[in-house]
Amino acid sequence: MTAPLLEISGIEAGYGNGPSILEDAGLTVENEKIHCIIGPNGAGKSTLLKSICGMLKIRKGEVVFKGKRLNGMRPDQIIALGIAFVPQERALFPKMTVRENLRMGGYRMRDKNELERRVGEVMERFPILGEREKQHAGNLSGGQQQTLAMARTLISKPEIVMLDEPSLGLAPKIVSEMFSIVKMMAEGGITVLLVEQNARIGLQYADRGAVLDLGRTIFEGPAAEILEDPRIKRLYLGGGKAERKPL
């Protein structure tokens, strides 16, 4: 069995000096698969992704990526290892053009020609971005902004892309477009770690899933298994009205 790409074990993390949001969160992310983390609001899903990429300080436990411990590293150092993250708010530069935003996706690349080639490639793959290359990112629609944010991660050819609620605030038609981008990433050999409030859709596209509640990982396994588990269905997939207590 090959070593996992990303291994998170027993981490505790929170914002500033506030209480810990994650109490004992763990996750094993295997190579070239789509992983989906589900859980109710406030479970710590976004906190987990932010902790992985160094935006929050890990108080306990560890995050290991390709055998390298990430604890204590700065976000820019973690990104340089091949991790990309699209947060909920999409992290675009509103007063930069679409092309400039894409260039920022390859900020760490030294070869300018190669960067331009990849920007061109991405604009070809996502024609809507090519059509709007001179437009400021702040003037794009929600769906276009999300496309830009996700497409931008491809510039640096990361090994893993973490997406926090890619469907948030988008119309159903656009949501399926976003998930086809997720699928395309995975087919291209990129591992995707997804946090999704829309649990059913997220799990349908995922190979593996994890359930997070009250800052703890309470289940991890094949996505299909989670979709069929009656207790998870009842508690987290809107299958019943049971009082919510973690499993």
Add this chain to the structure above:
Amino acid sequence: MTDILQVLILGIALGGVYALMGSGLSLVFGVMRIVNLAHPILIIGGAYVAYWAFRLWGADPLATLPLAALILSATGILLYKLVFEKDAKSAKYSEMTVLLTFSVAMIAEGALGSAFTNTQRVTSPDYATDAIFIGDLFIPTGQVYAGAVSLAIIAALALFLKFSRFGYAIRATTQNREAAELMGVNVNFVGVVSFAIGVGLAGAAGSLISFVFSFFPGKHWEWIAVLMSLVVLGGMGSVLGTVVAAFALSVIAAFVGAWIGSTWSTMTFFLALFVILLVRPQGLFGERPELA
């Protein structure tokens, strides 16, 4: 008509210098969220570098401009490391920097005052007292030189910000610090370098004002309101906005000075600051501040 053109030319020439003075302040606010009330005293620090180089070695302030910029940049790095770096992640950072930079301004004023006294100084290269005559129009050579050099420096800064890799990092950090980090930008390093550039611009501006205005350490109080009005009208953090505001207010101040009286000329900036904050607090190119 000639009168109007004359005033307009004088306003534009000075506008370039104001633009350079304000652009460093704007850059530092944009990237670092530091409201640098010490910027004017640092400009005066640059003016003293030019003054002493002129007085001791007869060096032209235009020639010693890079030296002033370099010395002030180094001062900026030191200042950042000693004063600002520690609390850079605090949620109340901007508010804290108002008090911190106010203290720095007071200390620097005291230090410069005790070293060089509060006597008015000015460098006097030949061109400072020359003038160019075009028909009936009179253009002070010193102001033209200062304005032209200022614009050249601002143009170089704009090209650097627009096209260089590090310029992208600065612009990205200004617009969305967290997103810049996620693109692999070391935002702390960008912050230090931007602060050094901003203070270096103050040094360069100091060299230029050394032959355009007389200066002394206490003069920075007057400059604070002038520079704040430029930065606020332009939109906090927008270098382009600051440049546009500098030319607009400088021209208005020149007309006020010519038609109402020179004492009212400076008042234009103070009044503008007050009115902008009341009517359009986000300025020309800034985003509307959240009031809640």
